[in-house]
Amino acid sequence: MCCAIPLALAEPTDRSYFLNLKSNALLEFYLFDNTVNPDDSALNLERGFLFGDGFFTTGLIVQGDFLHLKLHLKRLADSAHKLGFKSFDLAKLKSRLEPLCERSTNACIRITISRRQSQRGYRIPSEEQVTVVIQLSPLPGIPDFDCELLFASTPISVNSFLAGLKHLNRLDNVLAASEVSEVYQESLLCDGETVICGSRTNLFIHQAGQWFTPTLDKAGIHGITRLRLITALRAANIPIEERNLDKKTVLNCEAAFVTNSLLGIWPVCKIENKALATDLVEQLQSQLNFVR
Amino acid sequence: MCCAIPLALAEPTDRSYFLNLKSNALLEFYLFDNTVNPDDSALNLERGFLFGDGFFTTGLIVQGDFLHLKLHLKRLADSAHKLGFKSFDLAKLKSRLEPLCERSTNACIRITISRRQSQRGYRIPSEEQVTVVIQLSPLPGIPDFDCELLFASTPISVNSFLAGLKHLNRLDNVLAASEVSEVYQESLLCDGETVICGSRTNLFIHQAGQWFTPTLDKAGIHGITRLRLITALRAANIPIEERNLDKKTVLNCEAAFVTNSLLGIWPVCKIENKALATDLVEQLQSQLNFVR
Numbered sequence A, B: 001m002c003c004a005i006p007l008a009l010a011e012p013t014d015r016s017y018f019l020n021l022k023s024n025a026l027l028e029f030y031l032f033d034n035t036v037n038p039d040d041s042a043l044n045l046e047r048g049f050l051f052g053d054g055f056f057t058t059g060l061i062v063q064g065d066f067l068h069l070k071l072h073l074k075r076l077a078d079s080a081h082k083l084g085f086k087s088f089d090l091a092k093l094k095s096r097l098e099p100l101c102e103r104s105t106n107a108c109i110r111i112t113i114s115r116r117q118s119q120r121g122y123r124i125p126s127e128e129q130v131t132v133v134i135q136l137s138p139l140p141g142i143p144d145f146d147c148e149l150l151f152a153s154t155p156i157s158v159n160s161f162l163a164g165l166k167h168l169n170r171l172d173n174v175l176a177a178s179e180v181s182e183v184y185q186e187s188l189l190c191d192g193e194t195v196i197c198g199s200r201t202n203l204f205i206h207q208a209g210q211w212f213t214p215t216l217d218k219a220g221i222h223g224i225t226r227l228r229l230i231t232a233l234r235a236a237n238i239p240i241e242e243r244n245l246d247k248k249t250v251l252n253c254e255a256a257f258v259t260n261s262l263l264g265i266w267p268v269c270k271i272e273n274k275a276l277a278t279d280l281v282e283q284l285q286s287q288l289n290f291v292r
Helices: A047-052 A070-081 A088-102 A171-177 A226-233 A247-252 A279-288 B046-050 B069-084 B090-104 B172-178 B224-235 B247-253 B279-288
Strands: A016-022 A030-035 A055-060 A107-115 A130-137 A147-155 A186-191 A193-199 A202-207 A210-214 A240-243 A257-260 A263-269 B017-020 B026-033 B054-062 B107-116 B130-137 B147-155 B186-191 B194-198 B202-207 B210-214 B242-245 B255-262 B264-269
Touching: A030 B090, A047 A070, A047 A107, A047 B107, A055 A070, A070 A088, A070 A107, A070 A226, A088 A107, A088 A130, A107 B046, A107 B247, A147 A171, A147 A257, A147 B107, A171 A186, A171 B046, A171 B054, A186 B046, A193 A210, A193 A247, A202 A226, A202 A247, A210 A226, A226 A240, A226 A257, A226 A263, A240 B054, A257 A279, A263 A279, B046 B107, B054 B069, B069 B090, B090 B107, B090 B130, B147 B172, B172 B186, B172 B279, B194 B210, B194 B247, B202 B247, B210 B224, B224 B242, B224 B255, B224 B264, B255 B279, B264 B279
Parallel strands: A147 A186, A147 A263, A210 A240, B147 B186, B147 B264, B210 B242
Antiparallel strands: A016 A030, A030 A130, A055 A107, A107 A130, A186 A193, A193 A202, A202 A210, A202 A257, A257 A263, B017 B026, B026 B130, B054 B107, B107 B130, B186 B194, B194 B202, B202 B210, B202 B255, B255 B264
């Protein structure tokens, strides 16, 4: 009765679904664990939809290899722990990912974890059921131009408990990302005068001969590329410091770049009306031989 | 090929679906406008699921009448405006609600508005498509006991732009609501020492002979019952003031109650370890003749 086609990978079970998408932008869609039953609906029973009760990660599959898989899985495990997703099965997810990656060759991958709603209200159901959604879309290209940044007028949501997590409450990112234009390709989310991150990136600036990146203890996402870069900088004995950075400091920086898993390092050539040289960033890129 | 049964109410179209739910807690489910197509999936294309990009309202249908419908519709229209949901059609929603209410007699109703994802990323698609989900569940009972409150350890998310809206980014409510127990039935979300609201309610306290309710300019939801009550108090010449209230003030109050559309006024008999008399609240209830 339903539109389910058994999953062609791993062992097919009646709880695994494969659905083709009409949209050209999305190639394939996988949903397992708690799936759409013929007589109920996915949408209204997912607490990810009802309350943003969930978390996700976005990465790249290149030549069948899920880049930095361990870091993505650690991020998911950490979020599951912090948000009390007790039934999230990391080993099962991992076993599902392996054949998927091999088959996919090149793709952008998003893994979303949500809980099902079994009774009305915000409270987490005592009988927790976890849903895992895996989405694949075409490998995005890397921009062949440098990034121009503006300060978003949308403020960032501040919550010291949720800070750092890539949870599903991303309305401020949505609104800030929608402030970009053809002129400015990325917007910086701020808490008052304090700059936290880009709408879809983390920020690094060079100031007084040293690299800095904003502290993320009140807001923002602990990006995997940010983490990898901090590690790489330290390994190369290049000073890097997490610090509270205000708008004025960012505007007066000597160089800047933004990072995420899809872009890697994206040099910044302008912040608001102020032009920035990118040679320090290019120098860093070749020094570290840092790829996404 | 799909699990769609044409909607029995209003005029059935191929874009309207009626789905029965297995769960006993949910009676009926309606989805219209952007619906599940046989060859795509609701879940992975809803930005409400992907990013919490949406908003909702929860109300009551009593004897076929959607209580305070105008206020609920105004809330939805205000949220749509603020979050840039340009294609949200309030008149269409209203026309769908009328036959639904008549048929439903008694129910709790949740209306969720989300946007569809047509391209990867946070940015709102230029060709915006809006999805409306209507859920009906059994009319909840009113507790026959008074409320015991605790301060949640989960902090509230602070965002001056999003404050007041009942948007889908409700992880702090989820976590705070899950801090309640058999002893404490509701938890108070705070921004540091400042008390903002309950996990699913608004708060009113009586202090130095007057009623106060927290200011909601940085966080919290402008509840419809809160609004109705402020109006009713003012109409009755009973002083009510919105003010920043700290934990100490709340702990030392003379009386307190919490409100929402399902509970109406719920008297508080205890905050943390401190017992509270409820006669001032009962007096207010009879004076105003305030029903949910």
